[in-house]
Amino acid sequence: MWTHNGFDRAPAPLHSAHRTIFILSILDIRQRLLSGVKTAMKSILSEVYAADKISPPKAPSSSIISILRKAALRRKDSAAQFIQASRPDLADKEENEAAIISAFLPPVLSEDAIDSILTEVLAELPPSQTDSRKNLGRVYKSFYSKVDKSMVDTDAVKRRAEVLMTFDSS
Structure with a gap:
């Protein structure tokens, strides 16, 4: 007779209801x-x-x-x-x-890479056009002609362009 911890029967097999x-x-x-x-x-x-x-x-x-x-x-x-x-x-x-x-997305450009491209874009513009909000659209247009928009964080581009063009966004 099987006795285990005071029970008179064998333990339940592995395919019991608990396993199910x-x-x-x-x-x-x-x-x-x-x-x-x-x-x-x-x-x-x-x-x-x-x-x-x-x-x-x-x-x-x-x-x-x-x-x-x-x-x-x-x-x-x-x-x-x-x-x-x-x-x-x-x-x-x-x-x-x-x-x-x-997980399906390619990595976005880093801020350093954005700065590098924006610096190139600003170097192409005449000096009178690098310090005015009116010319921000031209900077964006030139930037996005060099970079696929899906590869960057557009908010980061805006922030970095404003910083590099030496005016505050406030």
Whole structure:
């Protein structure tokens, strides 16, 4: 007769109900993860398909990168709002989606690289045009003719251009 810790029968085999529940919980986590990824990607894919319809035959890579950057930014903004609303569960979901989307993005130019290109652009302009807000548009136009807009943080370009053109943004 088997006795283990006062019980008169053998321990339950490994394929018991506990193991089944454990396996189901792993599958549930996998299913929720897959569902979350699908949801995040479906909205982005619908934006890409809409861009494809606007510019046949297909949207250029720069447009798709721009769509991805905007989607990641939207999710980061949503996460910040959820944190303010004391909803960390939804904030985590949005941050995870932003991380997934960001994995598809190429790296943006560093501020040093932006400064280097802006310095070249400013050197090409006549000196009278490098210190006026009116000429900021010309600087941007020249900058973006040299760099794909999807490869830079446009806010960083604006900040650095204002600093290099020696006037305050305030």
